[in-house]
Structures are given as C-alpha cells and as structure tokens.
Amino acid sequence: MSYYEKHVFFCTNIREDGGQCCSQHGAQEMRDYAKSRIKKLDLNGAGKIRINSAGCLDRCDEGPVLVVYPDAVWYTYVDKEDIDEIVDQHLVNGKVVERLKI
Amino acid sequence: MSYYEKHVFFCTNIREDGGQCCSQHGAQEMRDYAKSRIKKLDLNGAGKIRINSAGCLDRCDEGPVLVVYPDAVWYTYVDKEDIDEIVDQHLVNGKVVERLKI
Numbered sequence: 001m002s003y004y005e006k007h008v009f010f011c012t013n014i015r016e017d018g019g020q021c022c023s024q025h026g027a028q029e030m031r032d033y034a035k036s037r038i039k040k041l042d043l044n045g046a047g048k049i050r051i052n053s054a055g056c057l058d059r060c061d062e063g064p065v066l067v068v069y070p071d072a073v074w075y076t077y078v079d080k081e082d083i084d085e086i087v088d089q090h091l092v093n094g095k096v097v098e099r100l101k102i
Numbered sequence: 103m104s105y106y107e108k109h110v111f112f113c114t115n116i117r118e119d120g121g122q123c124c125s126q127h128g129a130q131e132m133r134d135y136a137k138s139r140i141k142k143l144d145l146n147g148a149g150k151i152r153i154n155s156a157g158c159l160d161r162c163d164e165g166p167v168l169v170v171y172p173d174a175v176w177y178t179y180v181d182k183e184d185i186d187e188i189v190d191q192h193l194v195n196g197k198v199v200e201r202l203k204i
Contacts, residue, residue, distance in 0.1 A: 003176060007171070007174075009111065052157050052159065054154050054156045054157070055154050055155040055156070057152070058147075058148075059105070069171035069172055070172045070173070071172070072105065072109075
C-alpha cells in the first residue's frame with residue numbers, strides 16, 4: 001500500500017536560462033493553494049494525501065504540470081478552478097480529470 | 103503507462119527550524135550522484151527513468167528518504183553504495199532492495 005494514497009508533485013522549477021518553465025505560470029502559488037485546500041479538507045498526511053513541490057519534471061513544453069502518484073496521471077492547469085477540479089474530482093473522488101490530463 | 107517507468111524523488115528539503123532533515127544527511131549529493139549514474143547508463147528520459155529533487159516528503163524521522171513511483175517504494179540510504187544498490191537492483195532490474203526499504 002502506498003504511504004500516501006495520493007502523492008502530488010508540482011513542478012516549481014525556475015529555469016536559469018530564462019526558457020519556458022512552470023514557475024512562470026504560477027506553479028508555486030497553485031501548489032500552495034492545493035496544499036491549503038487539502039489541509040482544510042483534513043486530508044493531508046500518511047494514508048491520505050501529500051502535496052509536494054519538485055524540481056524540473058522535464059515536461060516544460062506542456063507546463064505548468066503536476067503528477068499524481070501512484071496513479072501516474074499528469075495534468076496541466078491554468079488557474080484555481082483547474083486545481084479545484086483536480087482536488088475534488090481526482091484526489092478526493094479518485095476520478096481522472098480527462099480535460100486537464102496530458 | 104507511466105510517462106517515466108521509474109520516477110524517483112529525493113527529499114532535499116532544508117528545515118528552517120534546524121530540526122532533523124534529509125539535507126543534513128547528504129541528500130543533495132546523493133540525488134546528484136543517482137542522476138549522474140542514470141545518465142551514464144543512458145536510462146534517463148521519457149519511458150525510462152527520472153531522478154528528481156522534492157520538497158519535504160514528511161518522513162523526516164526516517165530520513166534521508168527517497169521514493170520510487172509508480173511503485174510507491176520508499177527507501178532510506180547512507181552512502182553511494184546504498185544508492186548504487188537502489189539504482190542497479192531496483193531502477194534497472196525492478197527488484198525492491200528490502201534492506202533499505204522503509
């Protein structure tokens with residue numbers, strides 16, 4: 001069994017060469033927002049959900065990206081509404097959000 | 103199918119309160135070492151293996167820790183020999199290293 005039922009990694013990398021990267025698209029803010037939503041739902045912790053920052057996930061052209069493990073489902077997102085949908089539909093209810101999947 | 107066959111996250115967090123954390127145990131150096139080994143083996147990239155840094159994985163007391171997804175197998179490690187074993191046995195050959203598993 002997975003230590004976290006859903007372990008989410010937001011790419012929050014900042015590229016030093018100035019190239020396209022997730023951090024230019026609000027990645028850190030969206031990660032913080034997701035983390036606070038999970039905490040409010042009291043779903044954070046072992047056996048439940050963990051929201052993490054990660055270094056470059058190397059899918060820059062498709063960014064901003066996040067990945068949900070162990071499901072291995074990748075998403076892109078634009079705003080808090082997208083994050084809400086990923087949280088409510090996938091993390092809480094286990095249903096993949098097809099329109100945001102990459 | 104998982105975008106990366108094995109996606110590895112090293113906790114490289116630095117705790118600001120001075121408490122025990124993975125970064126005090128060579129996490130960044132070991133992550134860099136694992137990354138360079140995978141590159142030398144030409145196993146980095148989509149469909150293969152990705153070595154990432156991550157923020158606090160919240161298993162500080164068991165640290166330093168890394169996790170291999172989508173397998174959801176967690177390890178602790180001490181030195182490069184441990185990293186070699188995780189790379190050669192688990193990442194390359196798909197066999198869990200029981201002695202380092204947490």
